[in-house]
Amino acid sequence: MRVIGLMSGTSYDAVEAAAADLTLEGDVLLMRPLGHLSVPYADDLRNLIAATLPPATTTARAVCVLDNGIGQAFAGVASRALDELCGGAADLVVSHGQTMYHWVDDGAVRGTLQLGQPAWIAEVTGVPVVSDLRSRDVAAGGQGAPLVGMTDTLLLRGLPGVPAALNLGGIANITVLAPGADPLAFDTGPANALLDAATEHFTGGAATYDEDGRRAAAGQTSPDLLKVLLDDPYYRRPAPKTTGKEHFHLPYLRRALSAVPTPAADDVLATLTRLTAVTVADACRAHGVTSLVVSGGGTRNPTLMRMITEELPGVALRPSDDLGLPSGAKEALAFAVLGFLTVHGLPGTLPSGTGARRATLLGSITPGLAPLRLPEPAARPPRLLRIAGPAGRPTTTAVDAADRSARNRARTRDCARTSHG
Numbered sequence: 503m504r505v506i507g508l509m510s511g512t513s514y515d516a517v518e519a520a521a522a523d524l525t526l527e528g529d530v531l532l533m534r535p536l537g538h539l540s541v542p543y544a545d546d547l548r549n550l551i552a553a554t555l556p557p558a559t560t561t562a563r564a565v566c567v568l569d570n571g572i573g574q575a576f577a578g579v580a581s582r583a584l585d586e587l588c589g590g591a592a593d594l595v596v597s598h599g600q601t602m603y604h605w606v607d608d609g610a611v612r613g614t615l616q617l618g619q620p621a622w623i624a625e626v627t628g629v630p631v632v633s634d635l636r637s638r639d640v641a642a643g644g645q646g647a648p649l650v651g652m653t654d655t656l657l658l659r660g661l662p663g664v665p666a667a668l669n670l671g672g673i674a675n676i677t678v679l680a681p682g683a684d685p686l687a688f689d690t691g692p693a694n695a696l697l698d699a700a701t702e703h704f705t706g707g708a709a710t711y712d713e714d715g716r717r718a719a720a721g722q723t724s725p726d727l728l729k730v731l732l733d734d735p736y737y738r739r740p741a742p743k744t745t746g747k748e749h750f751h752l753p754y755l756r757r758a759l760s761a762v763p764t765p766a767a768d769d770v771l772a773t774l775t776r777l778t779a780v781t782v783a784d785a786c787r788a789h790g791v792t793s794l795v796v797s798g799g800g801t802r803n804p805t806l807m808r809m810i811t812e813e814l815p816g817v818a819l820r821p822s823d824d825l826g827l828p829s830g831a832k833e834a835l836a837f838a839v840l841g842f843l844t845v846h847g848l849p850g851t852l853p854s855g856t857g858a859r860r861a862t863l864l865g866s867i868t869p870g871l872a873p874l875r876l877p878e879p880a881a882r883p884p885r886l887l888r889i890a891g892p893a894g895r896p897t898t899t900a901v902d903a904a905d906r907s908a909r910n911r912a913r914t915r916d917c918a919r920t921s922h923g
């Protein structure tokens with residue numbers, strides 16, 4: 503089945519589209535990625551999202567404008583993905599939409615709102631759309647997030663030690679697969695949310711993020727500010743847990759800053775980068791993680807990556823690209839997998855990850871141009887994700903890819919030894 507996944511994350515900078523051919527063979531899910539696109543939101547839509555997100559108040563009209571504007575933006579990107587990645591033919595579009603509010607009340611999720619009316623996507627592409635993937639898990643008592651836990655688990659299964667997948671978007675989430683234990687998946691806290699808010703604030707809007715972590719690299723961590731930030735009870739709460747920009751936003755940072763002698767701007771950025779590294783490392787240590795597969799925009803910030811490495815000595819870090827999932831497309835591909843599971847009658851959640859009472863079939867389905875015909879329900883869920891390389895290259899699992907990359911590292915070491923005598 504050819505599936506297009508669509509996603510815009512908490513940084514709401516662009517709509518990511520990724521396409522893949524997905525096939526279920528026994529308990530193996532075969533994925534052949536077909537490429538991905540990243541299309542920035544138009545400025546006026548991005549500005550409206552920014553003006554509507556918490557802590558702002560809004561109107562029903564603004565919500566209606568956004569729901570349809572985001573739906574149209576997603577439809578435009580889906581149509582491009584259909585032409586440019588799929589040769590004009592796809593069986594399914596899976597749209598995450600844009601999270602506008604994640605309603606967390608004393609640790610429990612009461613509701614979650616993703617906008618982006620799917621009718622626009624179905625109308626423009628003629629392809630059925632699975633959308634609103636989080637609500638069913640919330641209705642089953644879960645957090646409705648992180649939903650990448652399913653794909654991460656299929657990807658990590660069989661890797662040695664205690665492997666984990668970490669995504670560094672606006673919010674950081676992690677999936678941990680300890681042998682003999684149920685998978686865990688939770689948000690560790692902010693990845694770039696506070697860092698982006700601070701950069702925008704200090705540059706008067708001229709920059710939206712600390713490019714290549716340059717300003718943080720020029721600053722010093724403020725122990726006082728770090729202590730105040732780490733005092734947030736969220737970090738001490740056990741999993742399952744999720745958070746969002748309803749919690750980690752500029753006024754939150756301002757409150758923390760007002761409690762300490764004000765550090766220089768670069769020192770604030772250094773401290774926020776360190777906060778992400780420390781909270782990620784604490785979460786990894788709490789669950790005995792021995793290796794980390796990393797994805798998301800934060801991987802492009804060398805200062806953040808350096809700090810995470812410093813905080814986690816002995817833990818091997820590598821990009822998800824090494825296992826066949828391009829870092830920037832991972833979430834869109836993960837949602838493609840979830841829609842695929844739904845139309846095959848398979849649950850998309852892991853109760854041990856989201857905390858739901860049971861694993862549920864996710865999403866709502868909007869028919870395409872033709873009458874809706876779903877595949878026969880699958881006999882059993884996949885246990886493993888196998889990713890095909892570029893055309894002509896053999897299909898591998900994460901375990902094969904890990905072996906290959908260990909061999910490559912050994913070869914590189916041998917070459918270095920040879921060339922240096």
Ligand SMILES: Nc1ncnc2c1ncn2[C@@H]1O[C@H](COP(=O)(O)OP(=O)(O)OP(=O)(O)O)[C@@H](O)[C@H]1O
Binds near residue numbers: 698803
């Ligand atoms: N060159 C770079 N230098 C520093 N930071 C970068 C760079 N490129 C991207 N980023 C960071 O990555 C962020 C975007 O990451 P990403 O697109 O993974 O987030 P998202 O998917 O919107 O969030 P989430 O996963 O929380 O939903 C940017 O806001 C920025 O902070």
Ligand SMILES: CC(=O)N[C@H]1[C@@H]2OC[C@@H](O2)[C@@H](O)[C@@H]1O[C@H](C)C(=O)O
Binds near residue numbers: 650
């Ligand atoms: C409610 C919501 O949109 N949560 C997002 C957010 O962005 C990162 C983190 O917080 C994660 O829990 C989740 O997204 C990813 C894609 C997920 O569900 O796995």
